Amino acid sequence: MTNAGMPIPDFFDAGKVGTVWRLPYEERARQARDWANQHGLQPASADSTKTWLMLIDVQNTFCIPEFELYVGGRSGRGAVEDNVRLCEFIYRNLGTITQITATMDTHMAMQLFHAIFFVDKHGEHPAPYTNIHASELRDGRWTFNPALASQFDIAPEYGQQMMIHYAEGLEKRGKYALTIWPYHAMLGGIGHALVSSVEEALFFHAVARHSQTHIVTKGDTPFTESYSAIGPEVLTGPMDEQLGKRDQMFIQQLQEYDRLIVAGQAKSHCVAWTVSDLLDDIMLADPELSKKVYLLEDCTSPVVVPGVVDHTAAADAAYERFASAGMNIVKSTDSF
Numbered sequence: 001m002t003n004a005g006m007p008i009p010d011f012f013d014a015g016k017v018g019t020v021w022r023l024p025y026e027e028r029a030r031q032a033r034d035w036a037n038q039h040g041l042q043p044a045s046a047d048s049t050k051t052w053l054m055l056i057d058v059q060n061t062f063c064i065p066e067f068e069l070y071v072g073g074r075s076g077r078g079a080v081e082d083n084v085r086l087c088e089f090i091y092r093n094l095g096t097i098t099q100i101t102a103t104m105d106t107h108m109a110m111q112l113f114h115a116i117f118f119v120d121k122h123g124e125h126p127a128p129y130t131n132i133h134a135s136e137l138r139d140g141r142w143t144f145n146p147a148l149a150s151q152f153d154i155a156p157e158y159g160q161q162m163m164i165h166y167a168e169g170l171e172k173r174g175k176y177a178l179t180i181w182p183y184h185a186m187l188g189g190i191g192h193a194l195v196s197s198v199e200e201a202l203f204f205h206a207v208a209r210h211s212q213t214h215i216v217t218k219g220d221t222p223f224t225e226s227y228s229a230i231g232p233e234v235l236t237g238p239m240d241e242q243l244g245k246r247d248q249m250f251i252q253q254l255q256e257y258d259r260l261i262v263a264g265q266a267k268s269h270c271v272a273w274t275v276s277d278l279l280d281d282i283m284l285a286d287p288e289l290s291k292k293v294y295l296l297e298d299c300t301s302p303v304v305v306p307g308v309v310d311h312t313a314a315a316d317a318a319y320e321r322f323a324s325a326g327m328n329i330v331k332s333t334d335s336f
Contacts, residue, residue, distance in 0.1 A: 005092030006039060009204070012087060017197040018065055018080035020190060028200060032207035035094075044098045044211035052257040053090070054250075055102045056229065056264025056271045056300075058083065058198045061184045061191030062105075063265060068184035068191055071266045071301050074312060078301030079265055083195055086263050086299040089332040090201040098257070099211055100202055102194060103229040105185040105270065106217040110148055112166065113181050113225055118142045129308055131177040134167035152222065161238050162223060169234040176269075178225075187220065216247075227270045230277035250274075251281035251289075259292050263299035263332075268311035271300050272318040279325055290326035295319065298331045 009031065035041070061068045063079040071079040090097065109116060115125035118132065120142060126132065136142050137160065144159035152159070167178050185192050194202070202213045216229055224232040224243040232244030254260050264271050275295065282289045302315035323329050 006094050008088055008091045009035065012091060012197070012200075014084045014087075017084045017087065017195070018063075019196070020060055020064060020193075021196045023196060023200050023203065025203065028204055029207050032204045035204070036208040039095065041095050041208055044209040047096070047098045049096070049259075050098045050257045051093075051096055052253060052260045053097050053100045054260060054262050054264075054274075055086070055100065055198070055202075056262065056274055057103055057105045057185075057266075058086070058195050058264050059104060059185060059191065060193050060195060061186075063195045063198075068182045069303075071303060073301035074304050074310070078304075082263070082265070082299045082301055083198055085332045086296070087197050087201045089263075089296065089299065090205060094205055094208060097205060097209070097261075099214065099253075100205060101214040101216060102202065103216045103218055103264070103270075103274070104192065104194070105226075106187050106192065106220040107183075107185045108187055108220065108222075109183065110151060111219075111222050112163065113179060114183055115180050117145055117148065118163075118180070119145050126180045128180055128182040129305065130180040132163075132167060132180065133177055134164055134171055137164045137167055158238075165238040166223065166234050173233075175233055185219070216249075227273035228277040229270070229274045230281070246277075248281075250278055251285055254278070254282070254289055254292060255285070257292070259294060261294045261296060263296040265300060266303045266311075266315075267300040268302035268315035268318070272315060275322055275327070276318065279322065279327070282325075287326070290322075291328070293322075293327040294330050295322060295327060296332050297329050298333075 011031065062071050063083055064070060065080065111117065118126050126142065132142050144156060144163050146156035149156045149159055170178060205211065206213050218229045219226040221232065221244050223237065224234050226232045226244065230250050231246035234243060237243055262271065262275060279290065297319065303311045319329055
């Protein structure tokens, strides 16, 4: 890939990247076919160097200002500016990107990181961004909401046991504390959808290169979190019941491709955790595979809630660890 690459189609409007709008599929399909003919694009199956672009949770809920968990970074414009660069990167490199995978955080109301899952002794739910620790569950500061027990066909007491087991599991693994997030990425809602401008770029690529975008949903199980697209935070419950499972597709596809390029939101959470899990799988399979991984550092931002929390340092530390393992930290305009 080069930093010059192909031209960017005239229809791309950087000013619309931070908004939600309807994609004119038929018009874009015609333009993509014409674009392929004009620039001599071959089907992706003919690529001699196979390049895989993985986009982590580039959804309205994280990327559009005023949506539920907008990732503004320290500048306040983080995800919007990231996605302008990401769209331009896709268009410039349309002829060399073989496959695109888009992961989608996918939630429903009754999941353990939403307020409805817990109550205090007054029956009140925790506020968004509350961290719930194992000690607070053991001493009854927070309890599993007994009104949900019938939804999951469990006794309220076992629900509480599961919550204690889960929080202890996070602490043992050195993970973030169980955080109550605002309701976000709700299945069927506008927030769950891909950012319109990014979806447009993916659709254009799919038609121009005859390469179907691969959509991976994650995070839809009630009793575990899935920051990572590869596997949940805690795999098993108190009775060794399976809460979720690790997806081997990512390491298998990395072995088949010449390079993997990663972008998305948020750098401090779902991107960092996905890359970390991938690195674990790489170390088990073949440490040399890490050299195939390229992280677009200017197409991702950390979670920053002004006056509440700033995960910039944690995100930067994660990327330093990835670089030390052999991964490539690059910008969308770099030649590589």
